[in-house]
Amino acid sequence: MNRTYELMFIVRPDMAEEDQDRLISSLEGAVGSSGGRVTNVEKMGKRRLAYTVRKFNDGIYILLTFEGGGGLVRELERRLRVSEPVIKFLSVRVDEEQKRLDKIKAVKEARRRAGSAASPAEGGTQEPAVTA
């Protein structure tokens, strides 16, 4: 059961850099211990929140992409809930959407290849029409 999830969370804006790193590495440890794999960690930096959350108007956004099962998501969310500097989080499953996008891309690629293969066969009729 390997699914890909994105876990985006917001920590309070006055959190120190090393504290963020410590939090991230603890989450990575949790992912690793339950058989998952962290594929990407992205610190998106400080951003203005669209609305006030726990009396904060700014927050530091961190995005964690990982592979694993549903139990792992539950564990990570539990950890985020109990860790005090985290003010908001959202976990989204992305593999199905990614699969859909890959499919569309493949279809488009195939169509493009078919089109480019067909146009030399048709020869001069297609080429000037495009340039003109």
Place this chain on the structure above:
Amino acid sequence: MAEEITVASSSAPEAQVQTPERRPPRSGPGGGRESGGGRKYFRRKKVCKFCVEKIEAINYKDVRLLAQFVAESGKIVPRRLTGVCTPHQRRLSSAIKQARNIALLPFAGRAS
């Protein structure tokens, strides 16, 4: 037949058109005749932005894109105003709701 014309002309002196309710009295600019629906100006056909620009991915992180479909008040702009097609509006609205949950977009407008 002559009698009928005189009756019509007595009610509307300058016109011999048999359907007076069809004529829009207030239509100033031309081109209003063939539409017939009382539409006073030409409305351009709206097209789905995502279909036209071939945007496949509607992601909750893409605030720039999503913000175009959110009104000042924070509401999702309906399809009939933006012209977005049904499948894309469905993805769009779920993405907007995800973005709201992670405080990228407001639930209610700036007023709050």
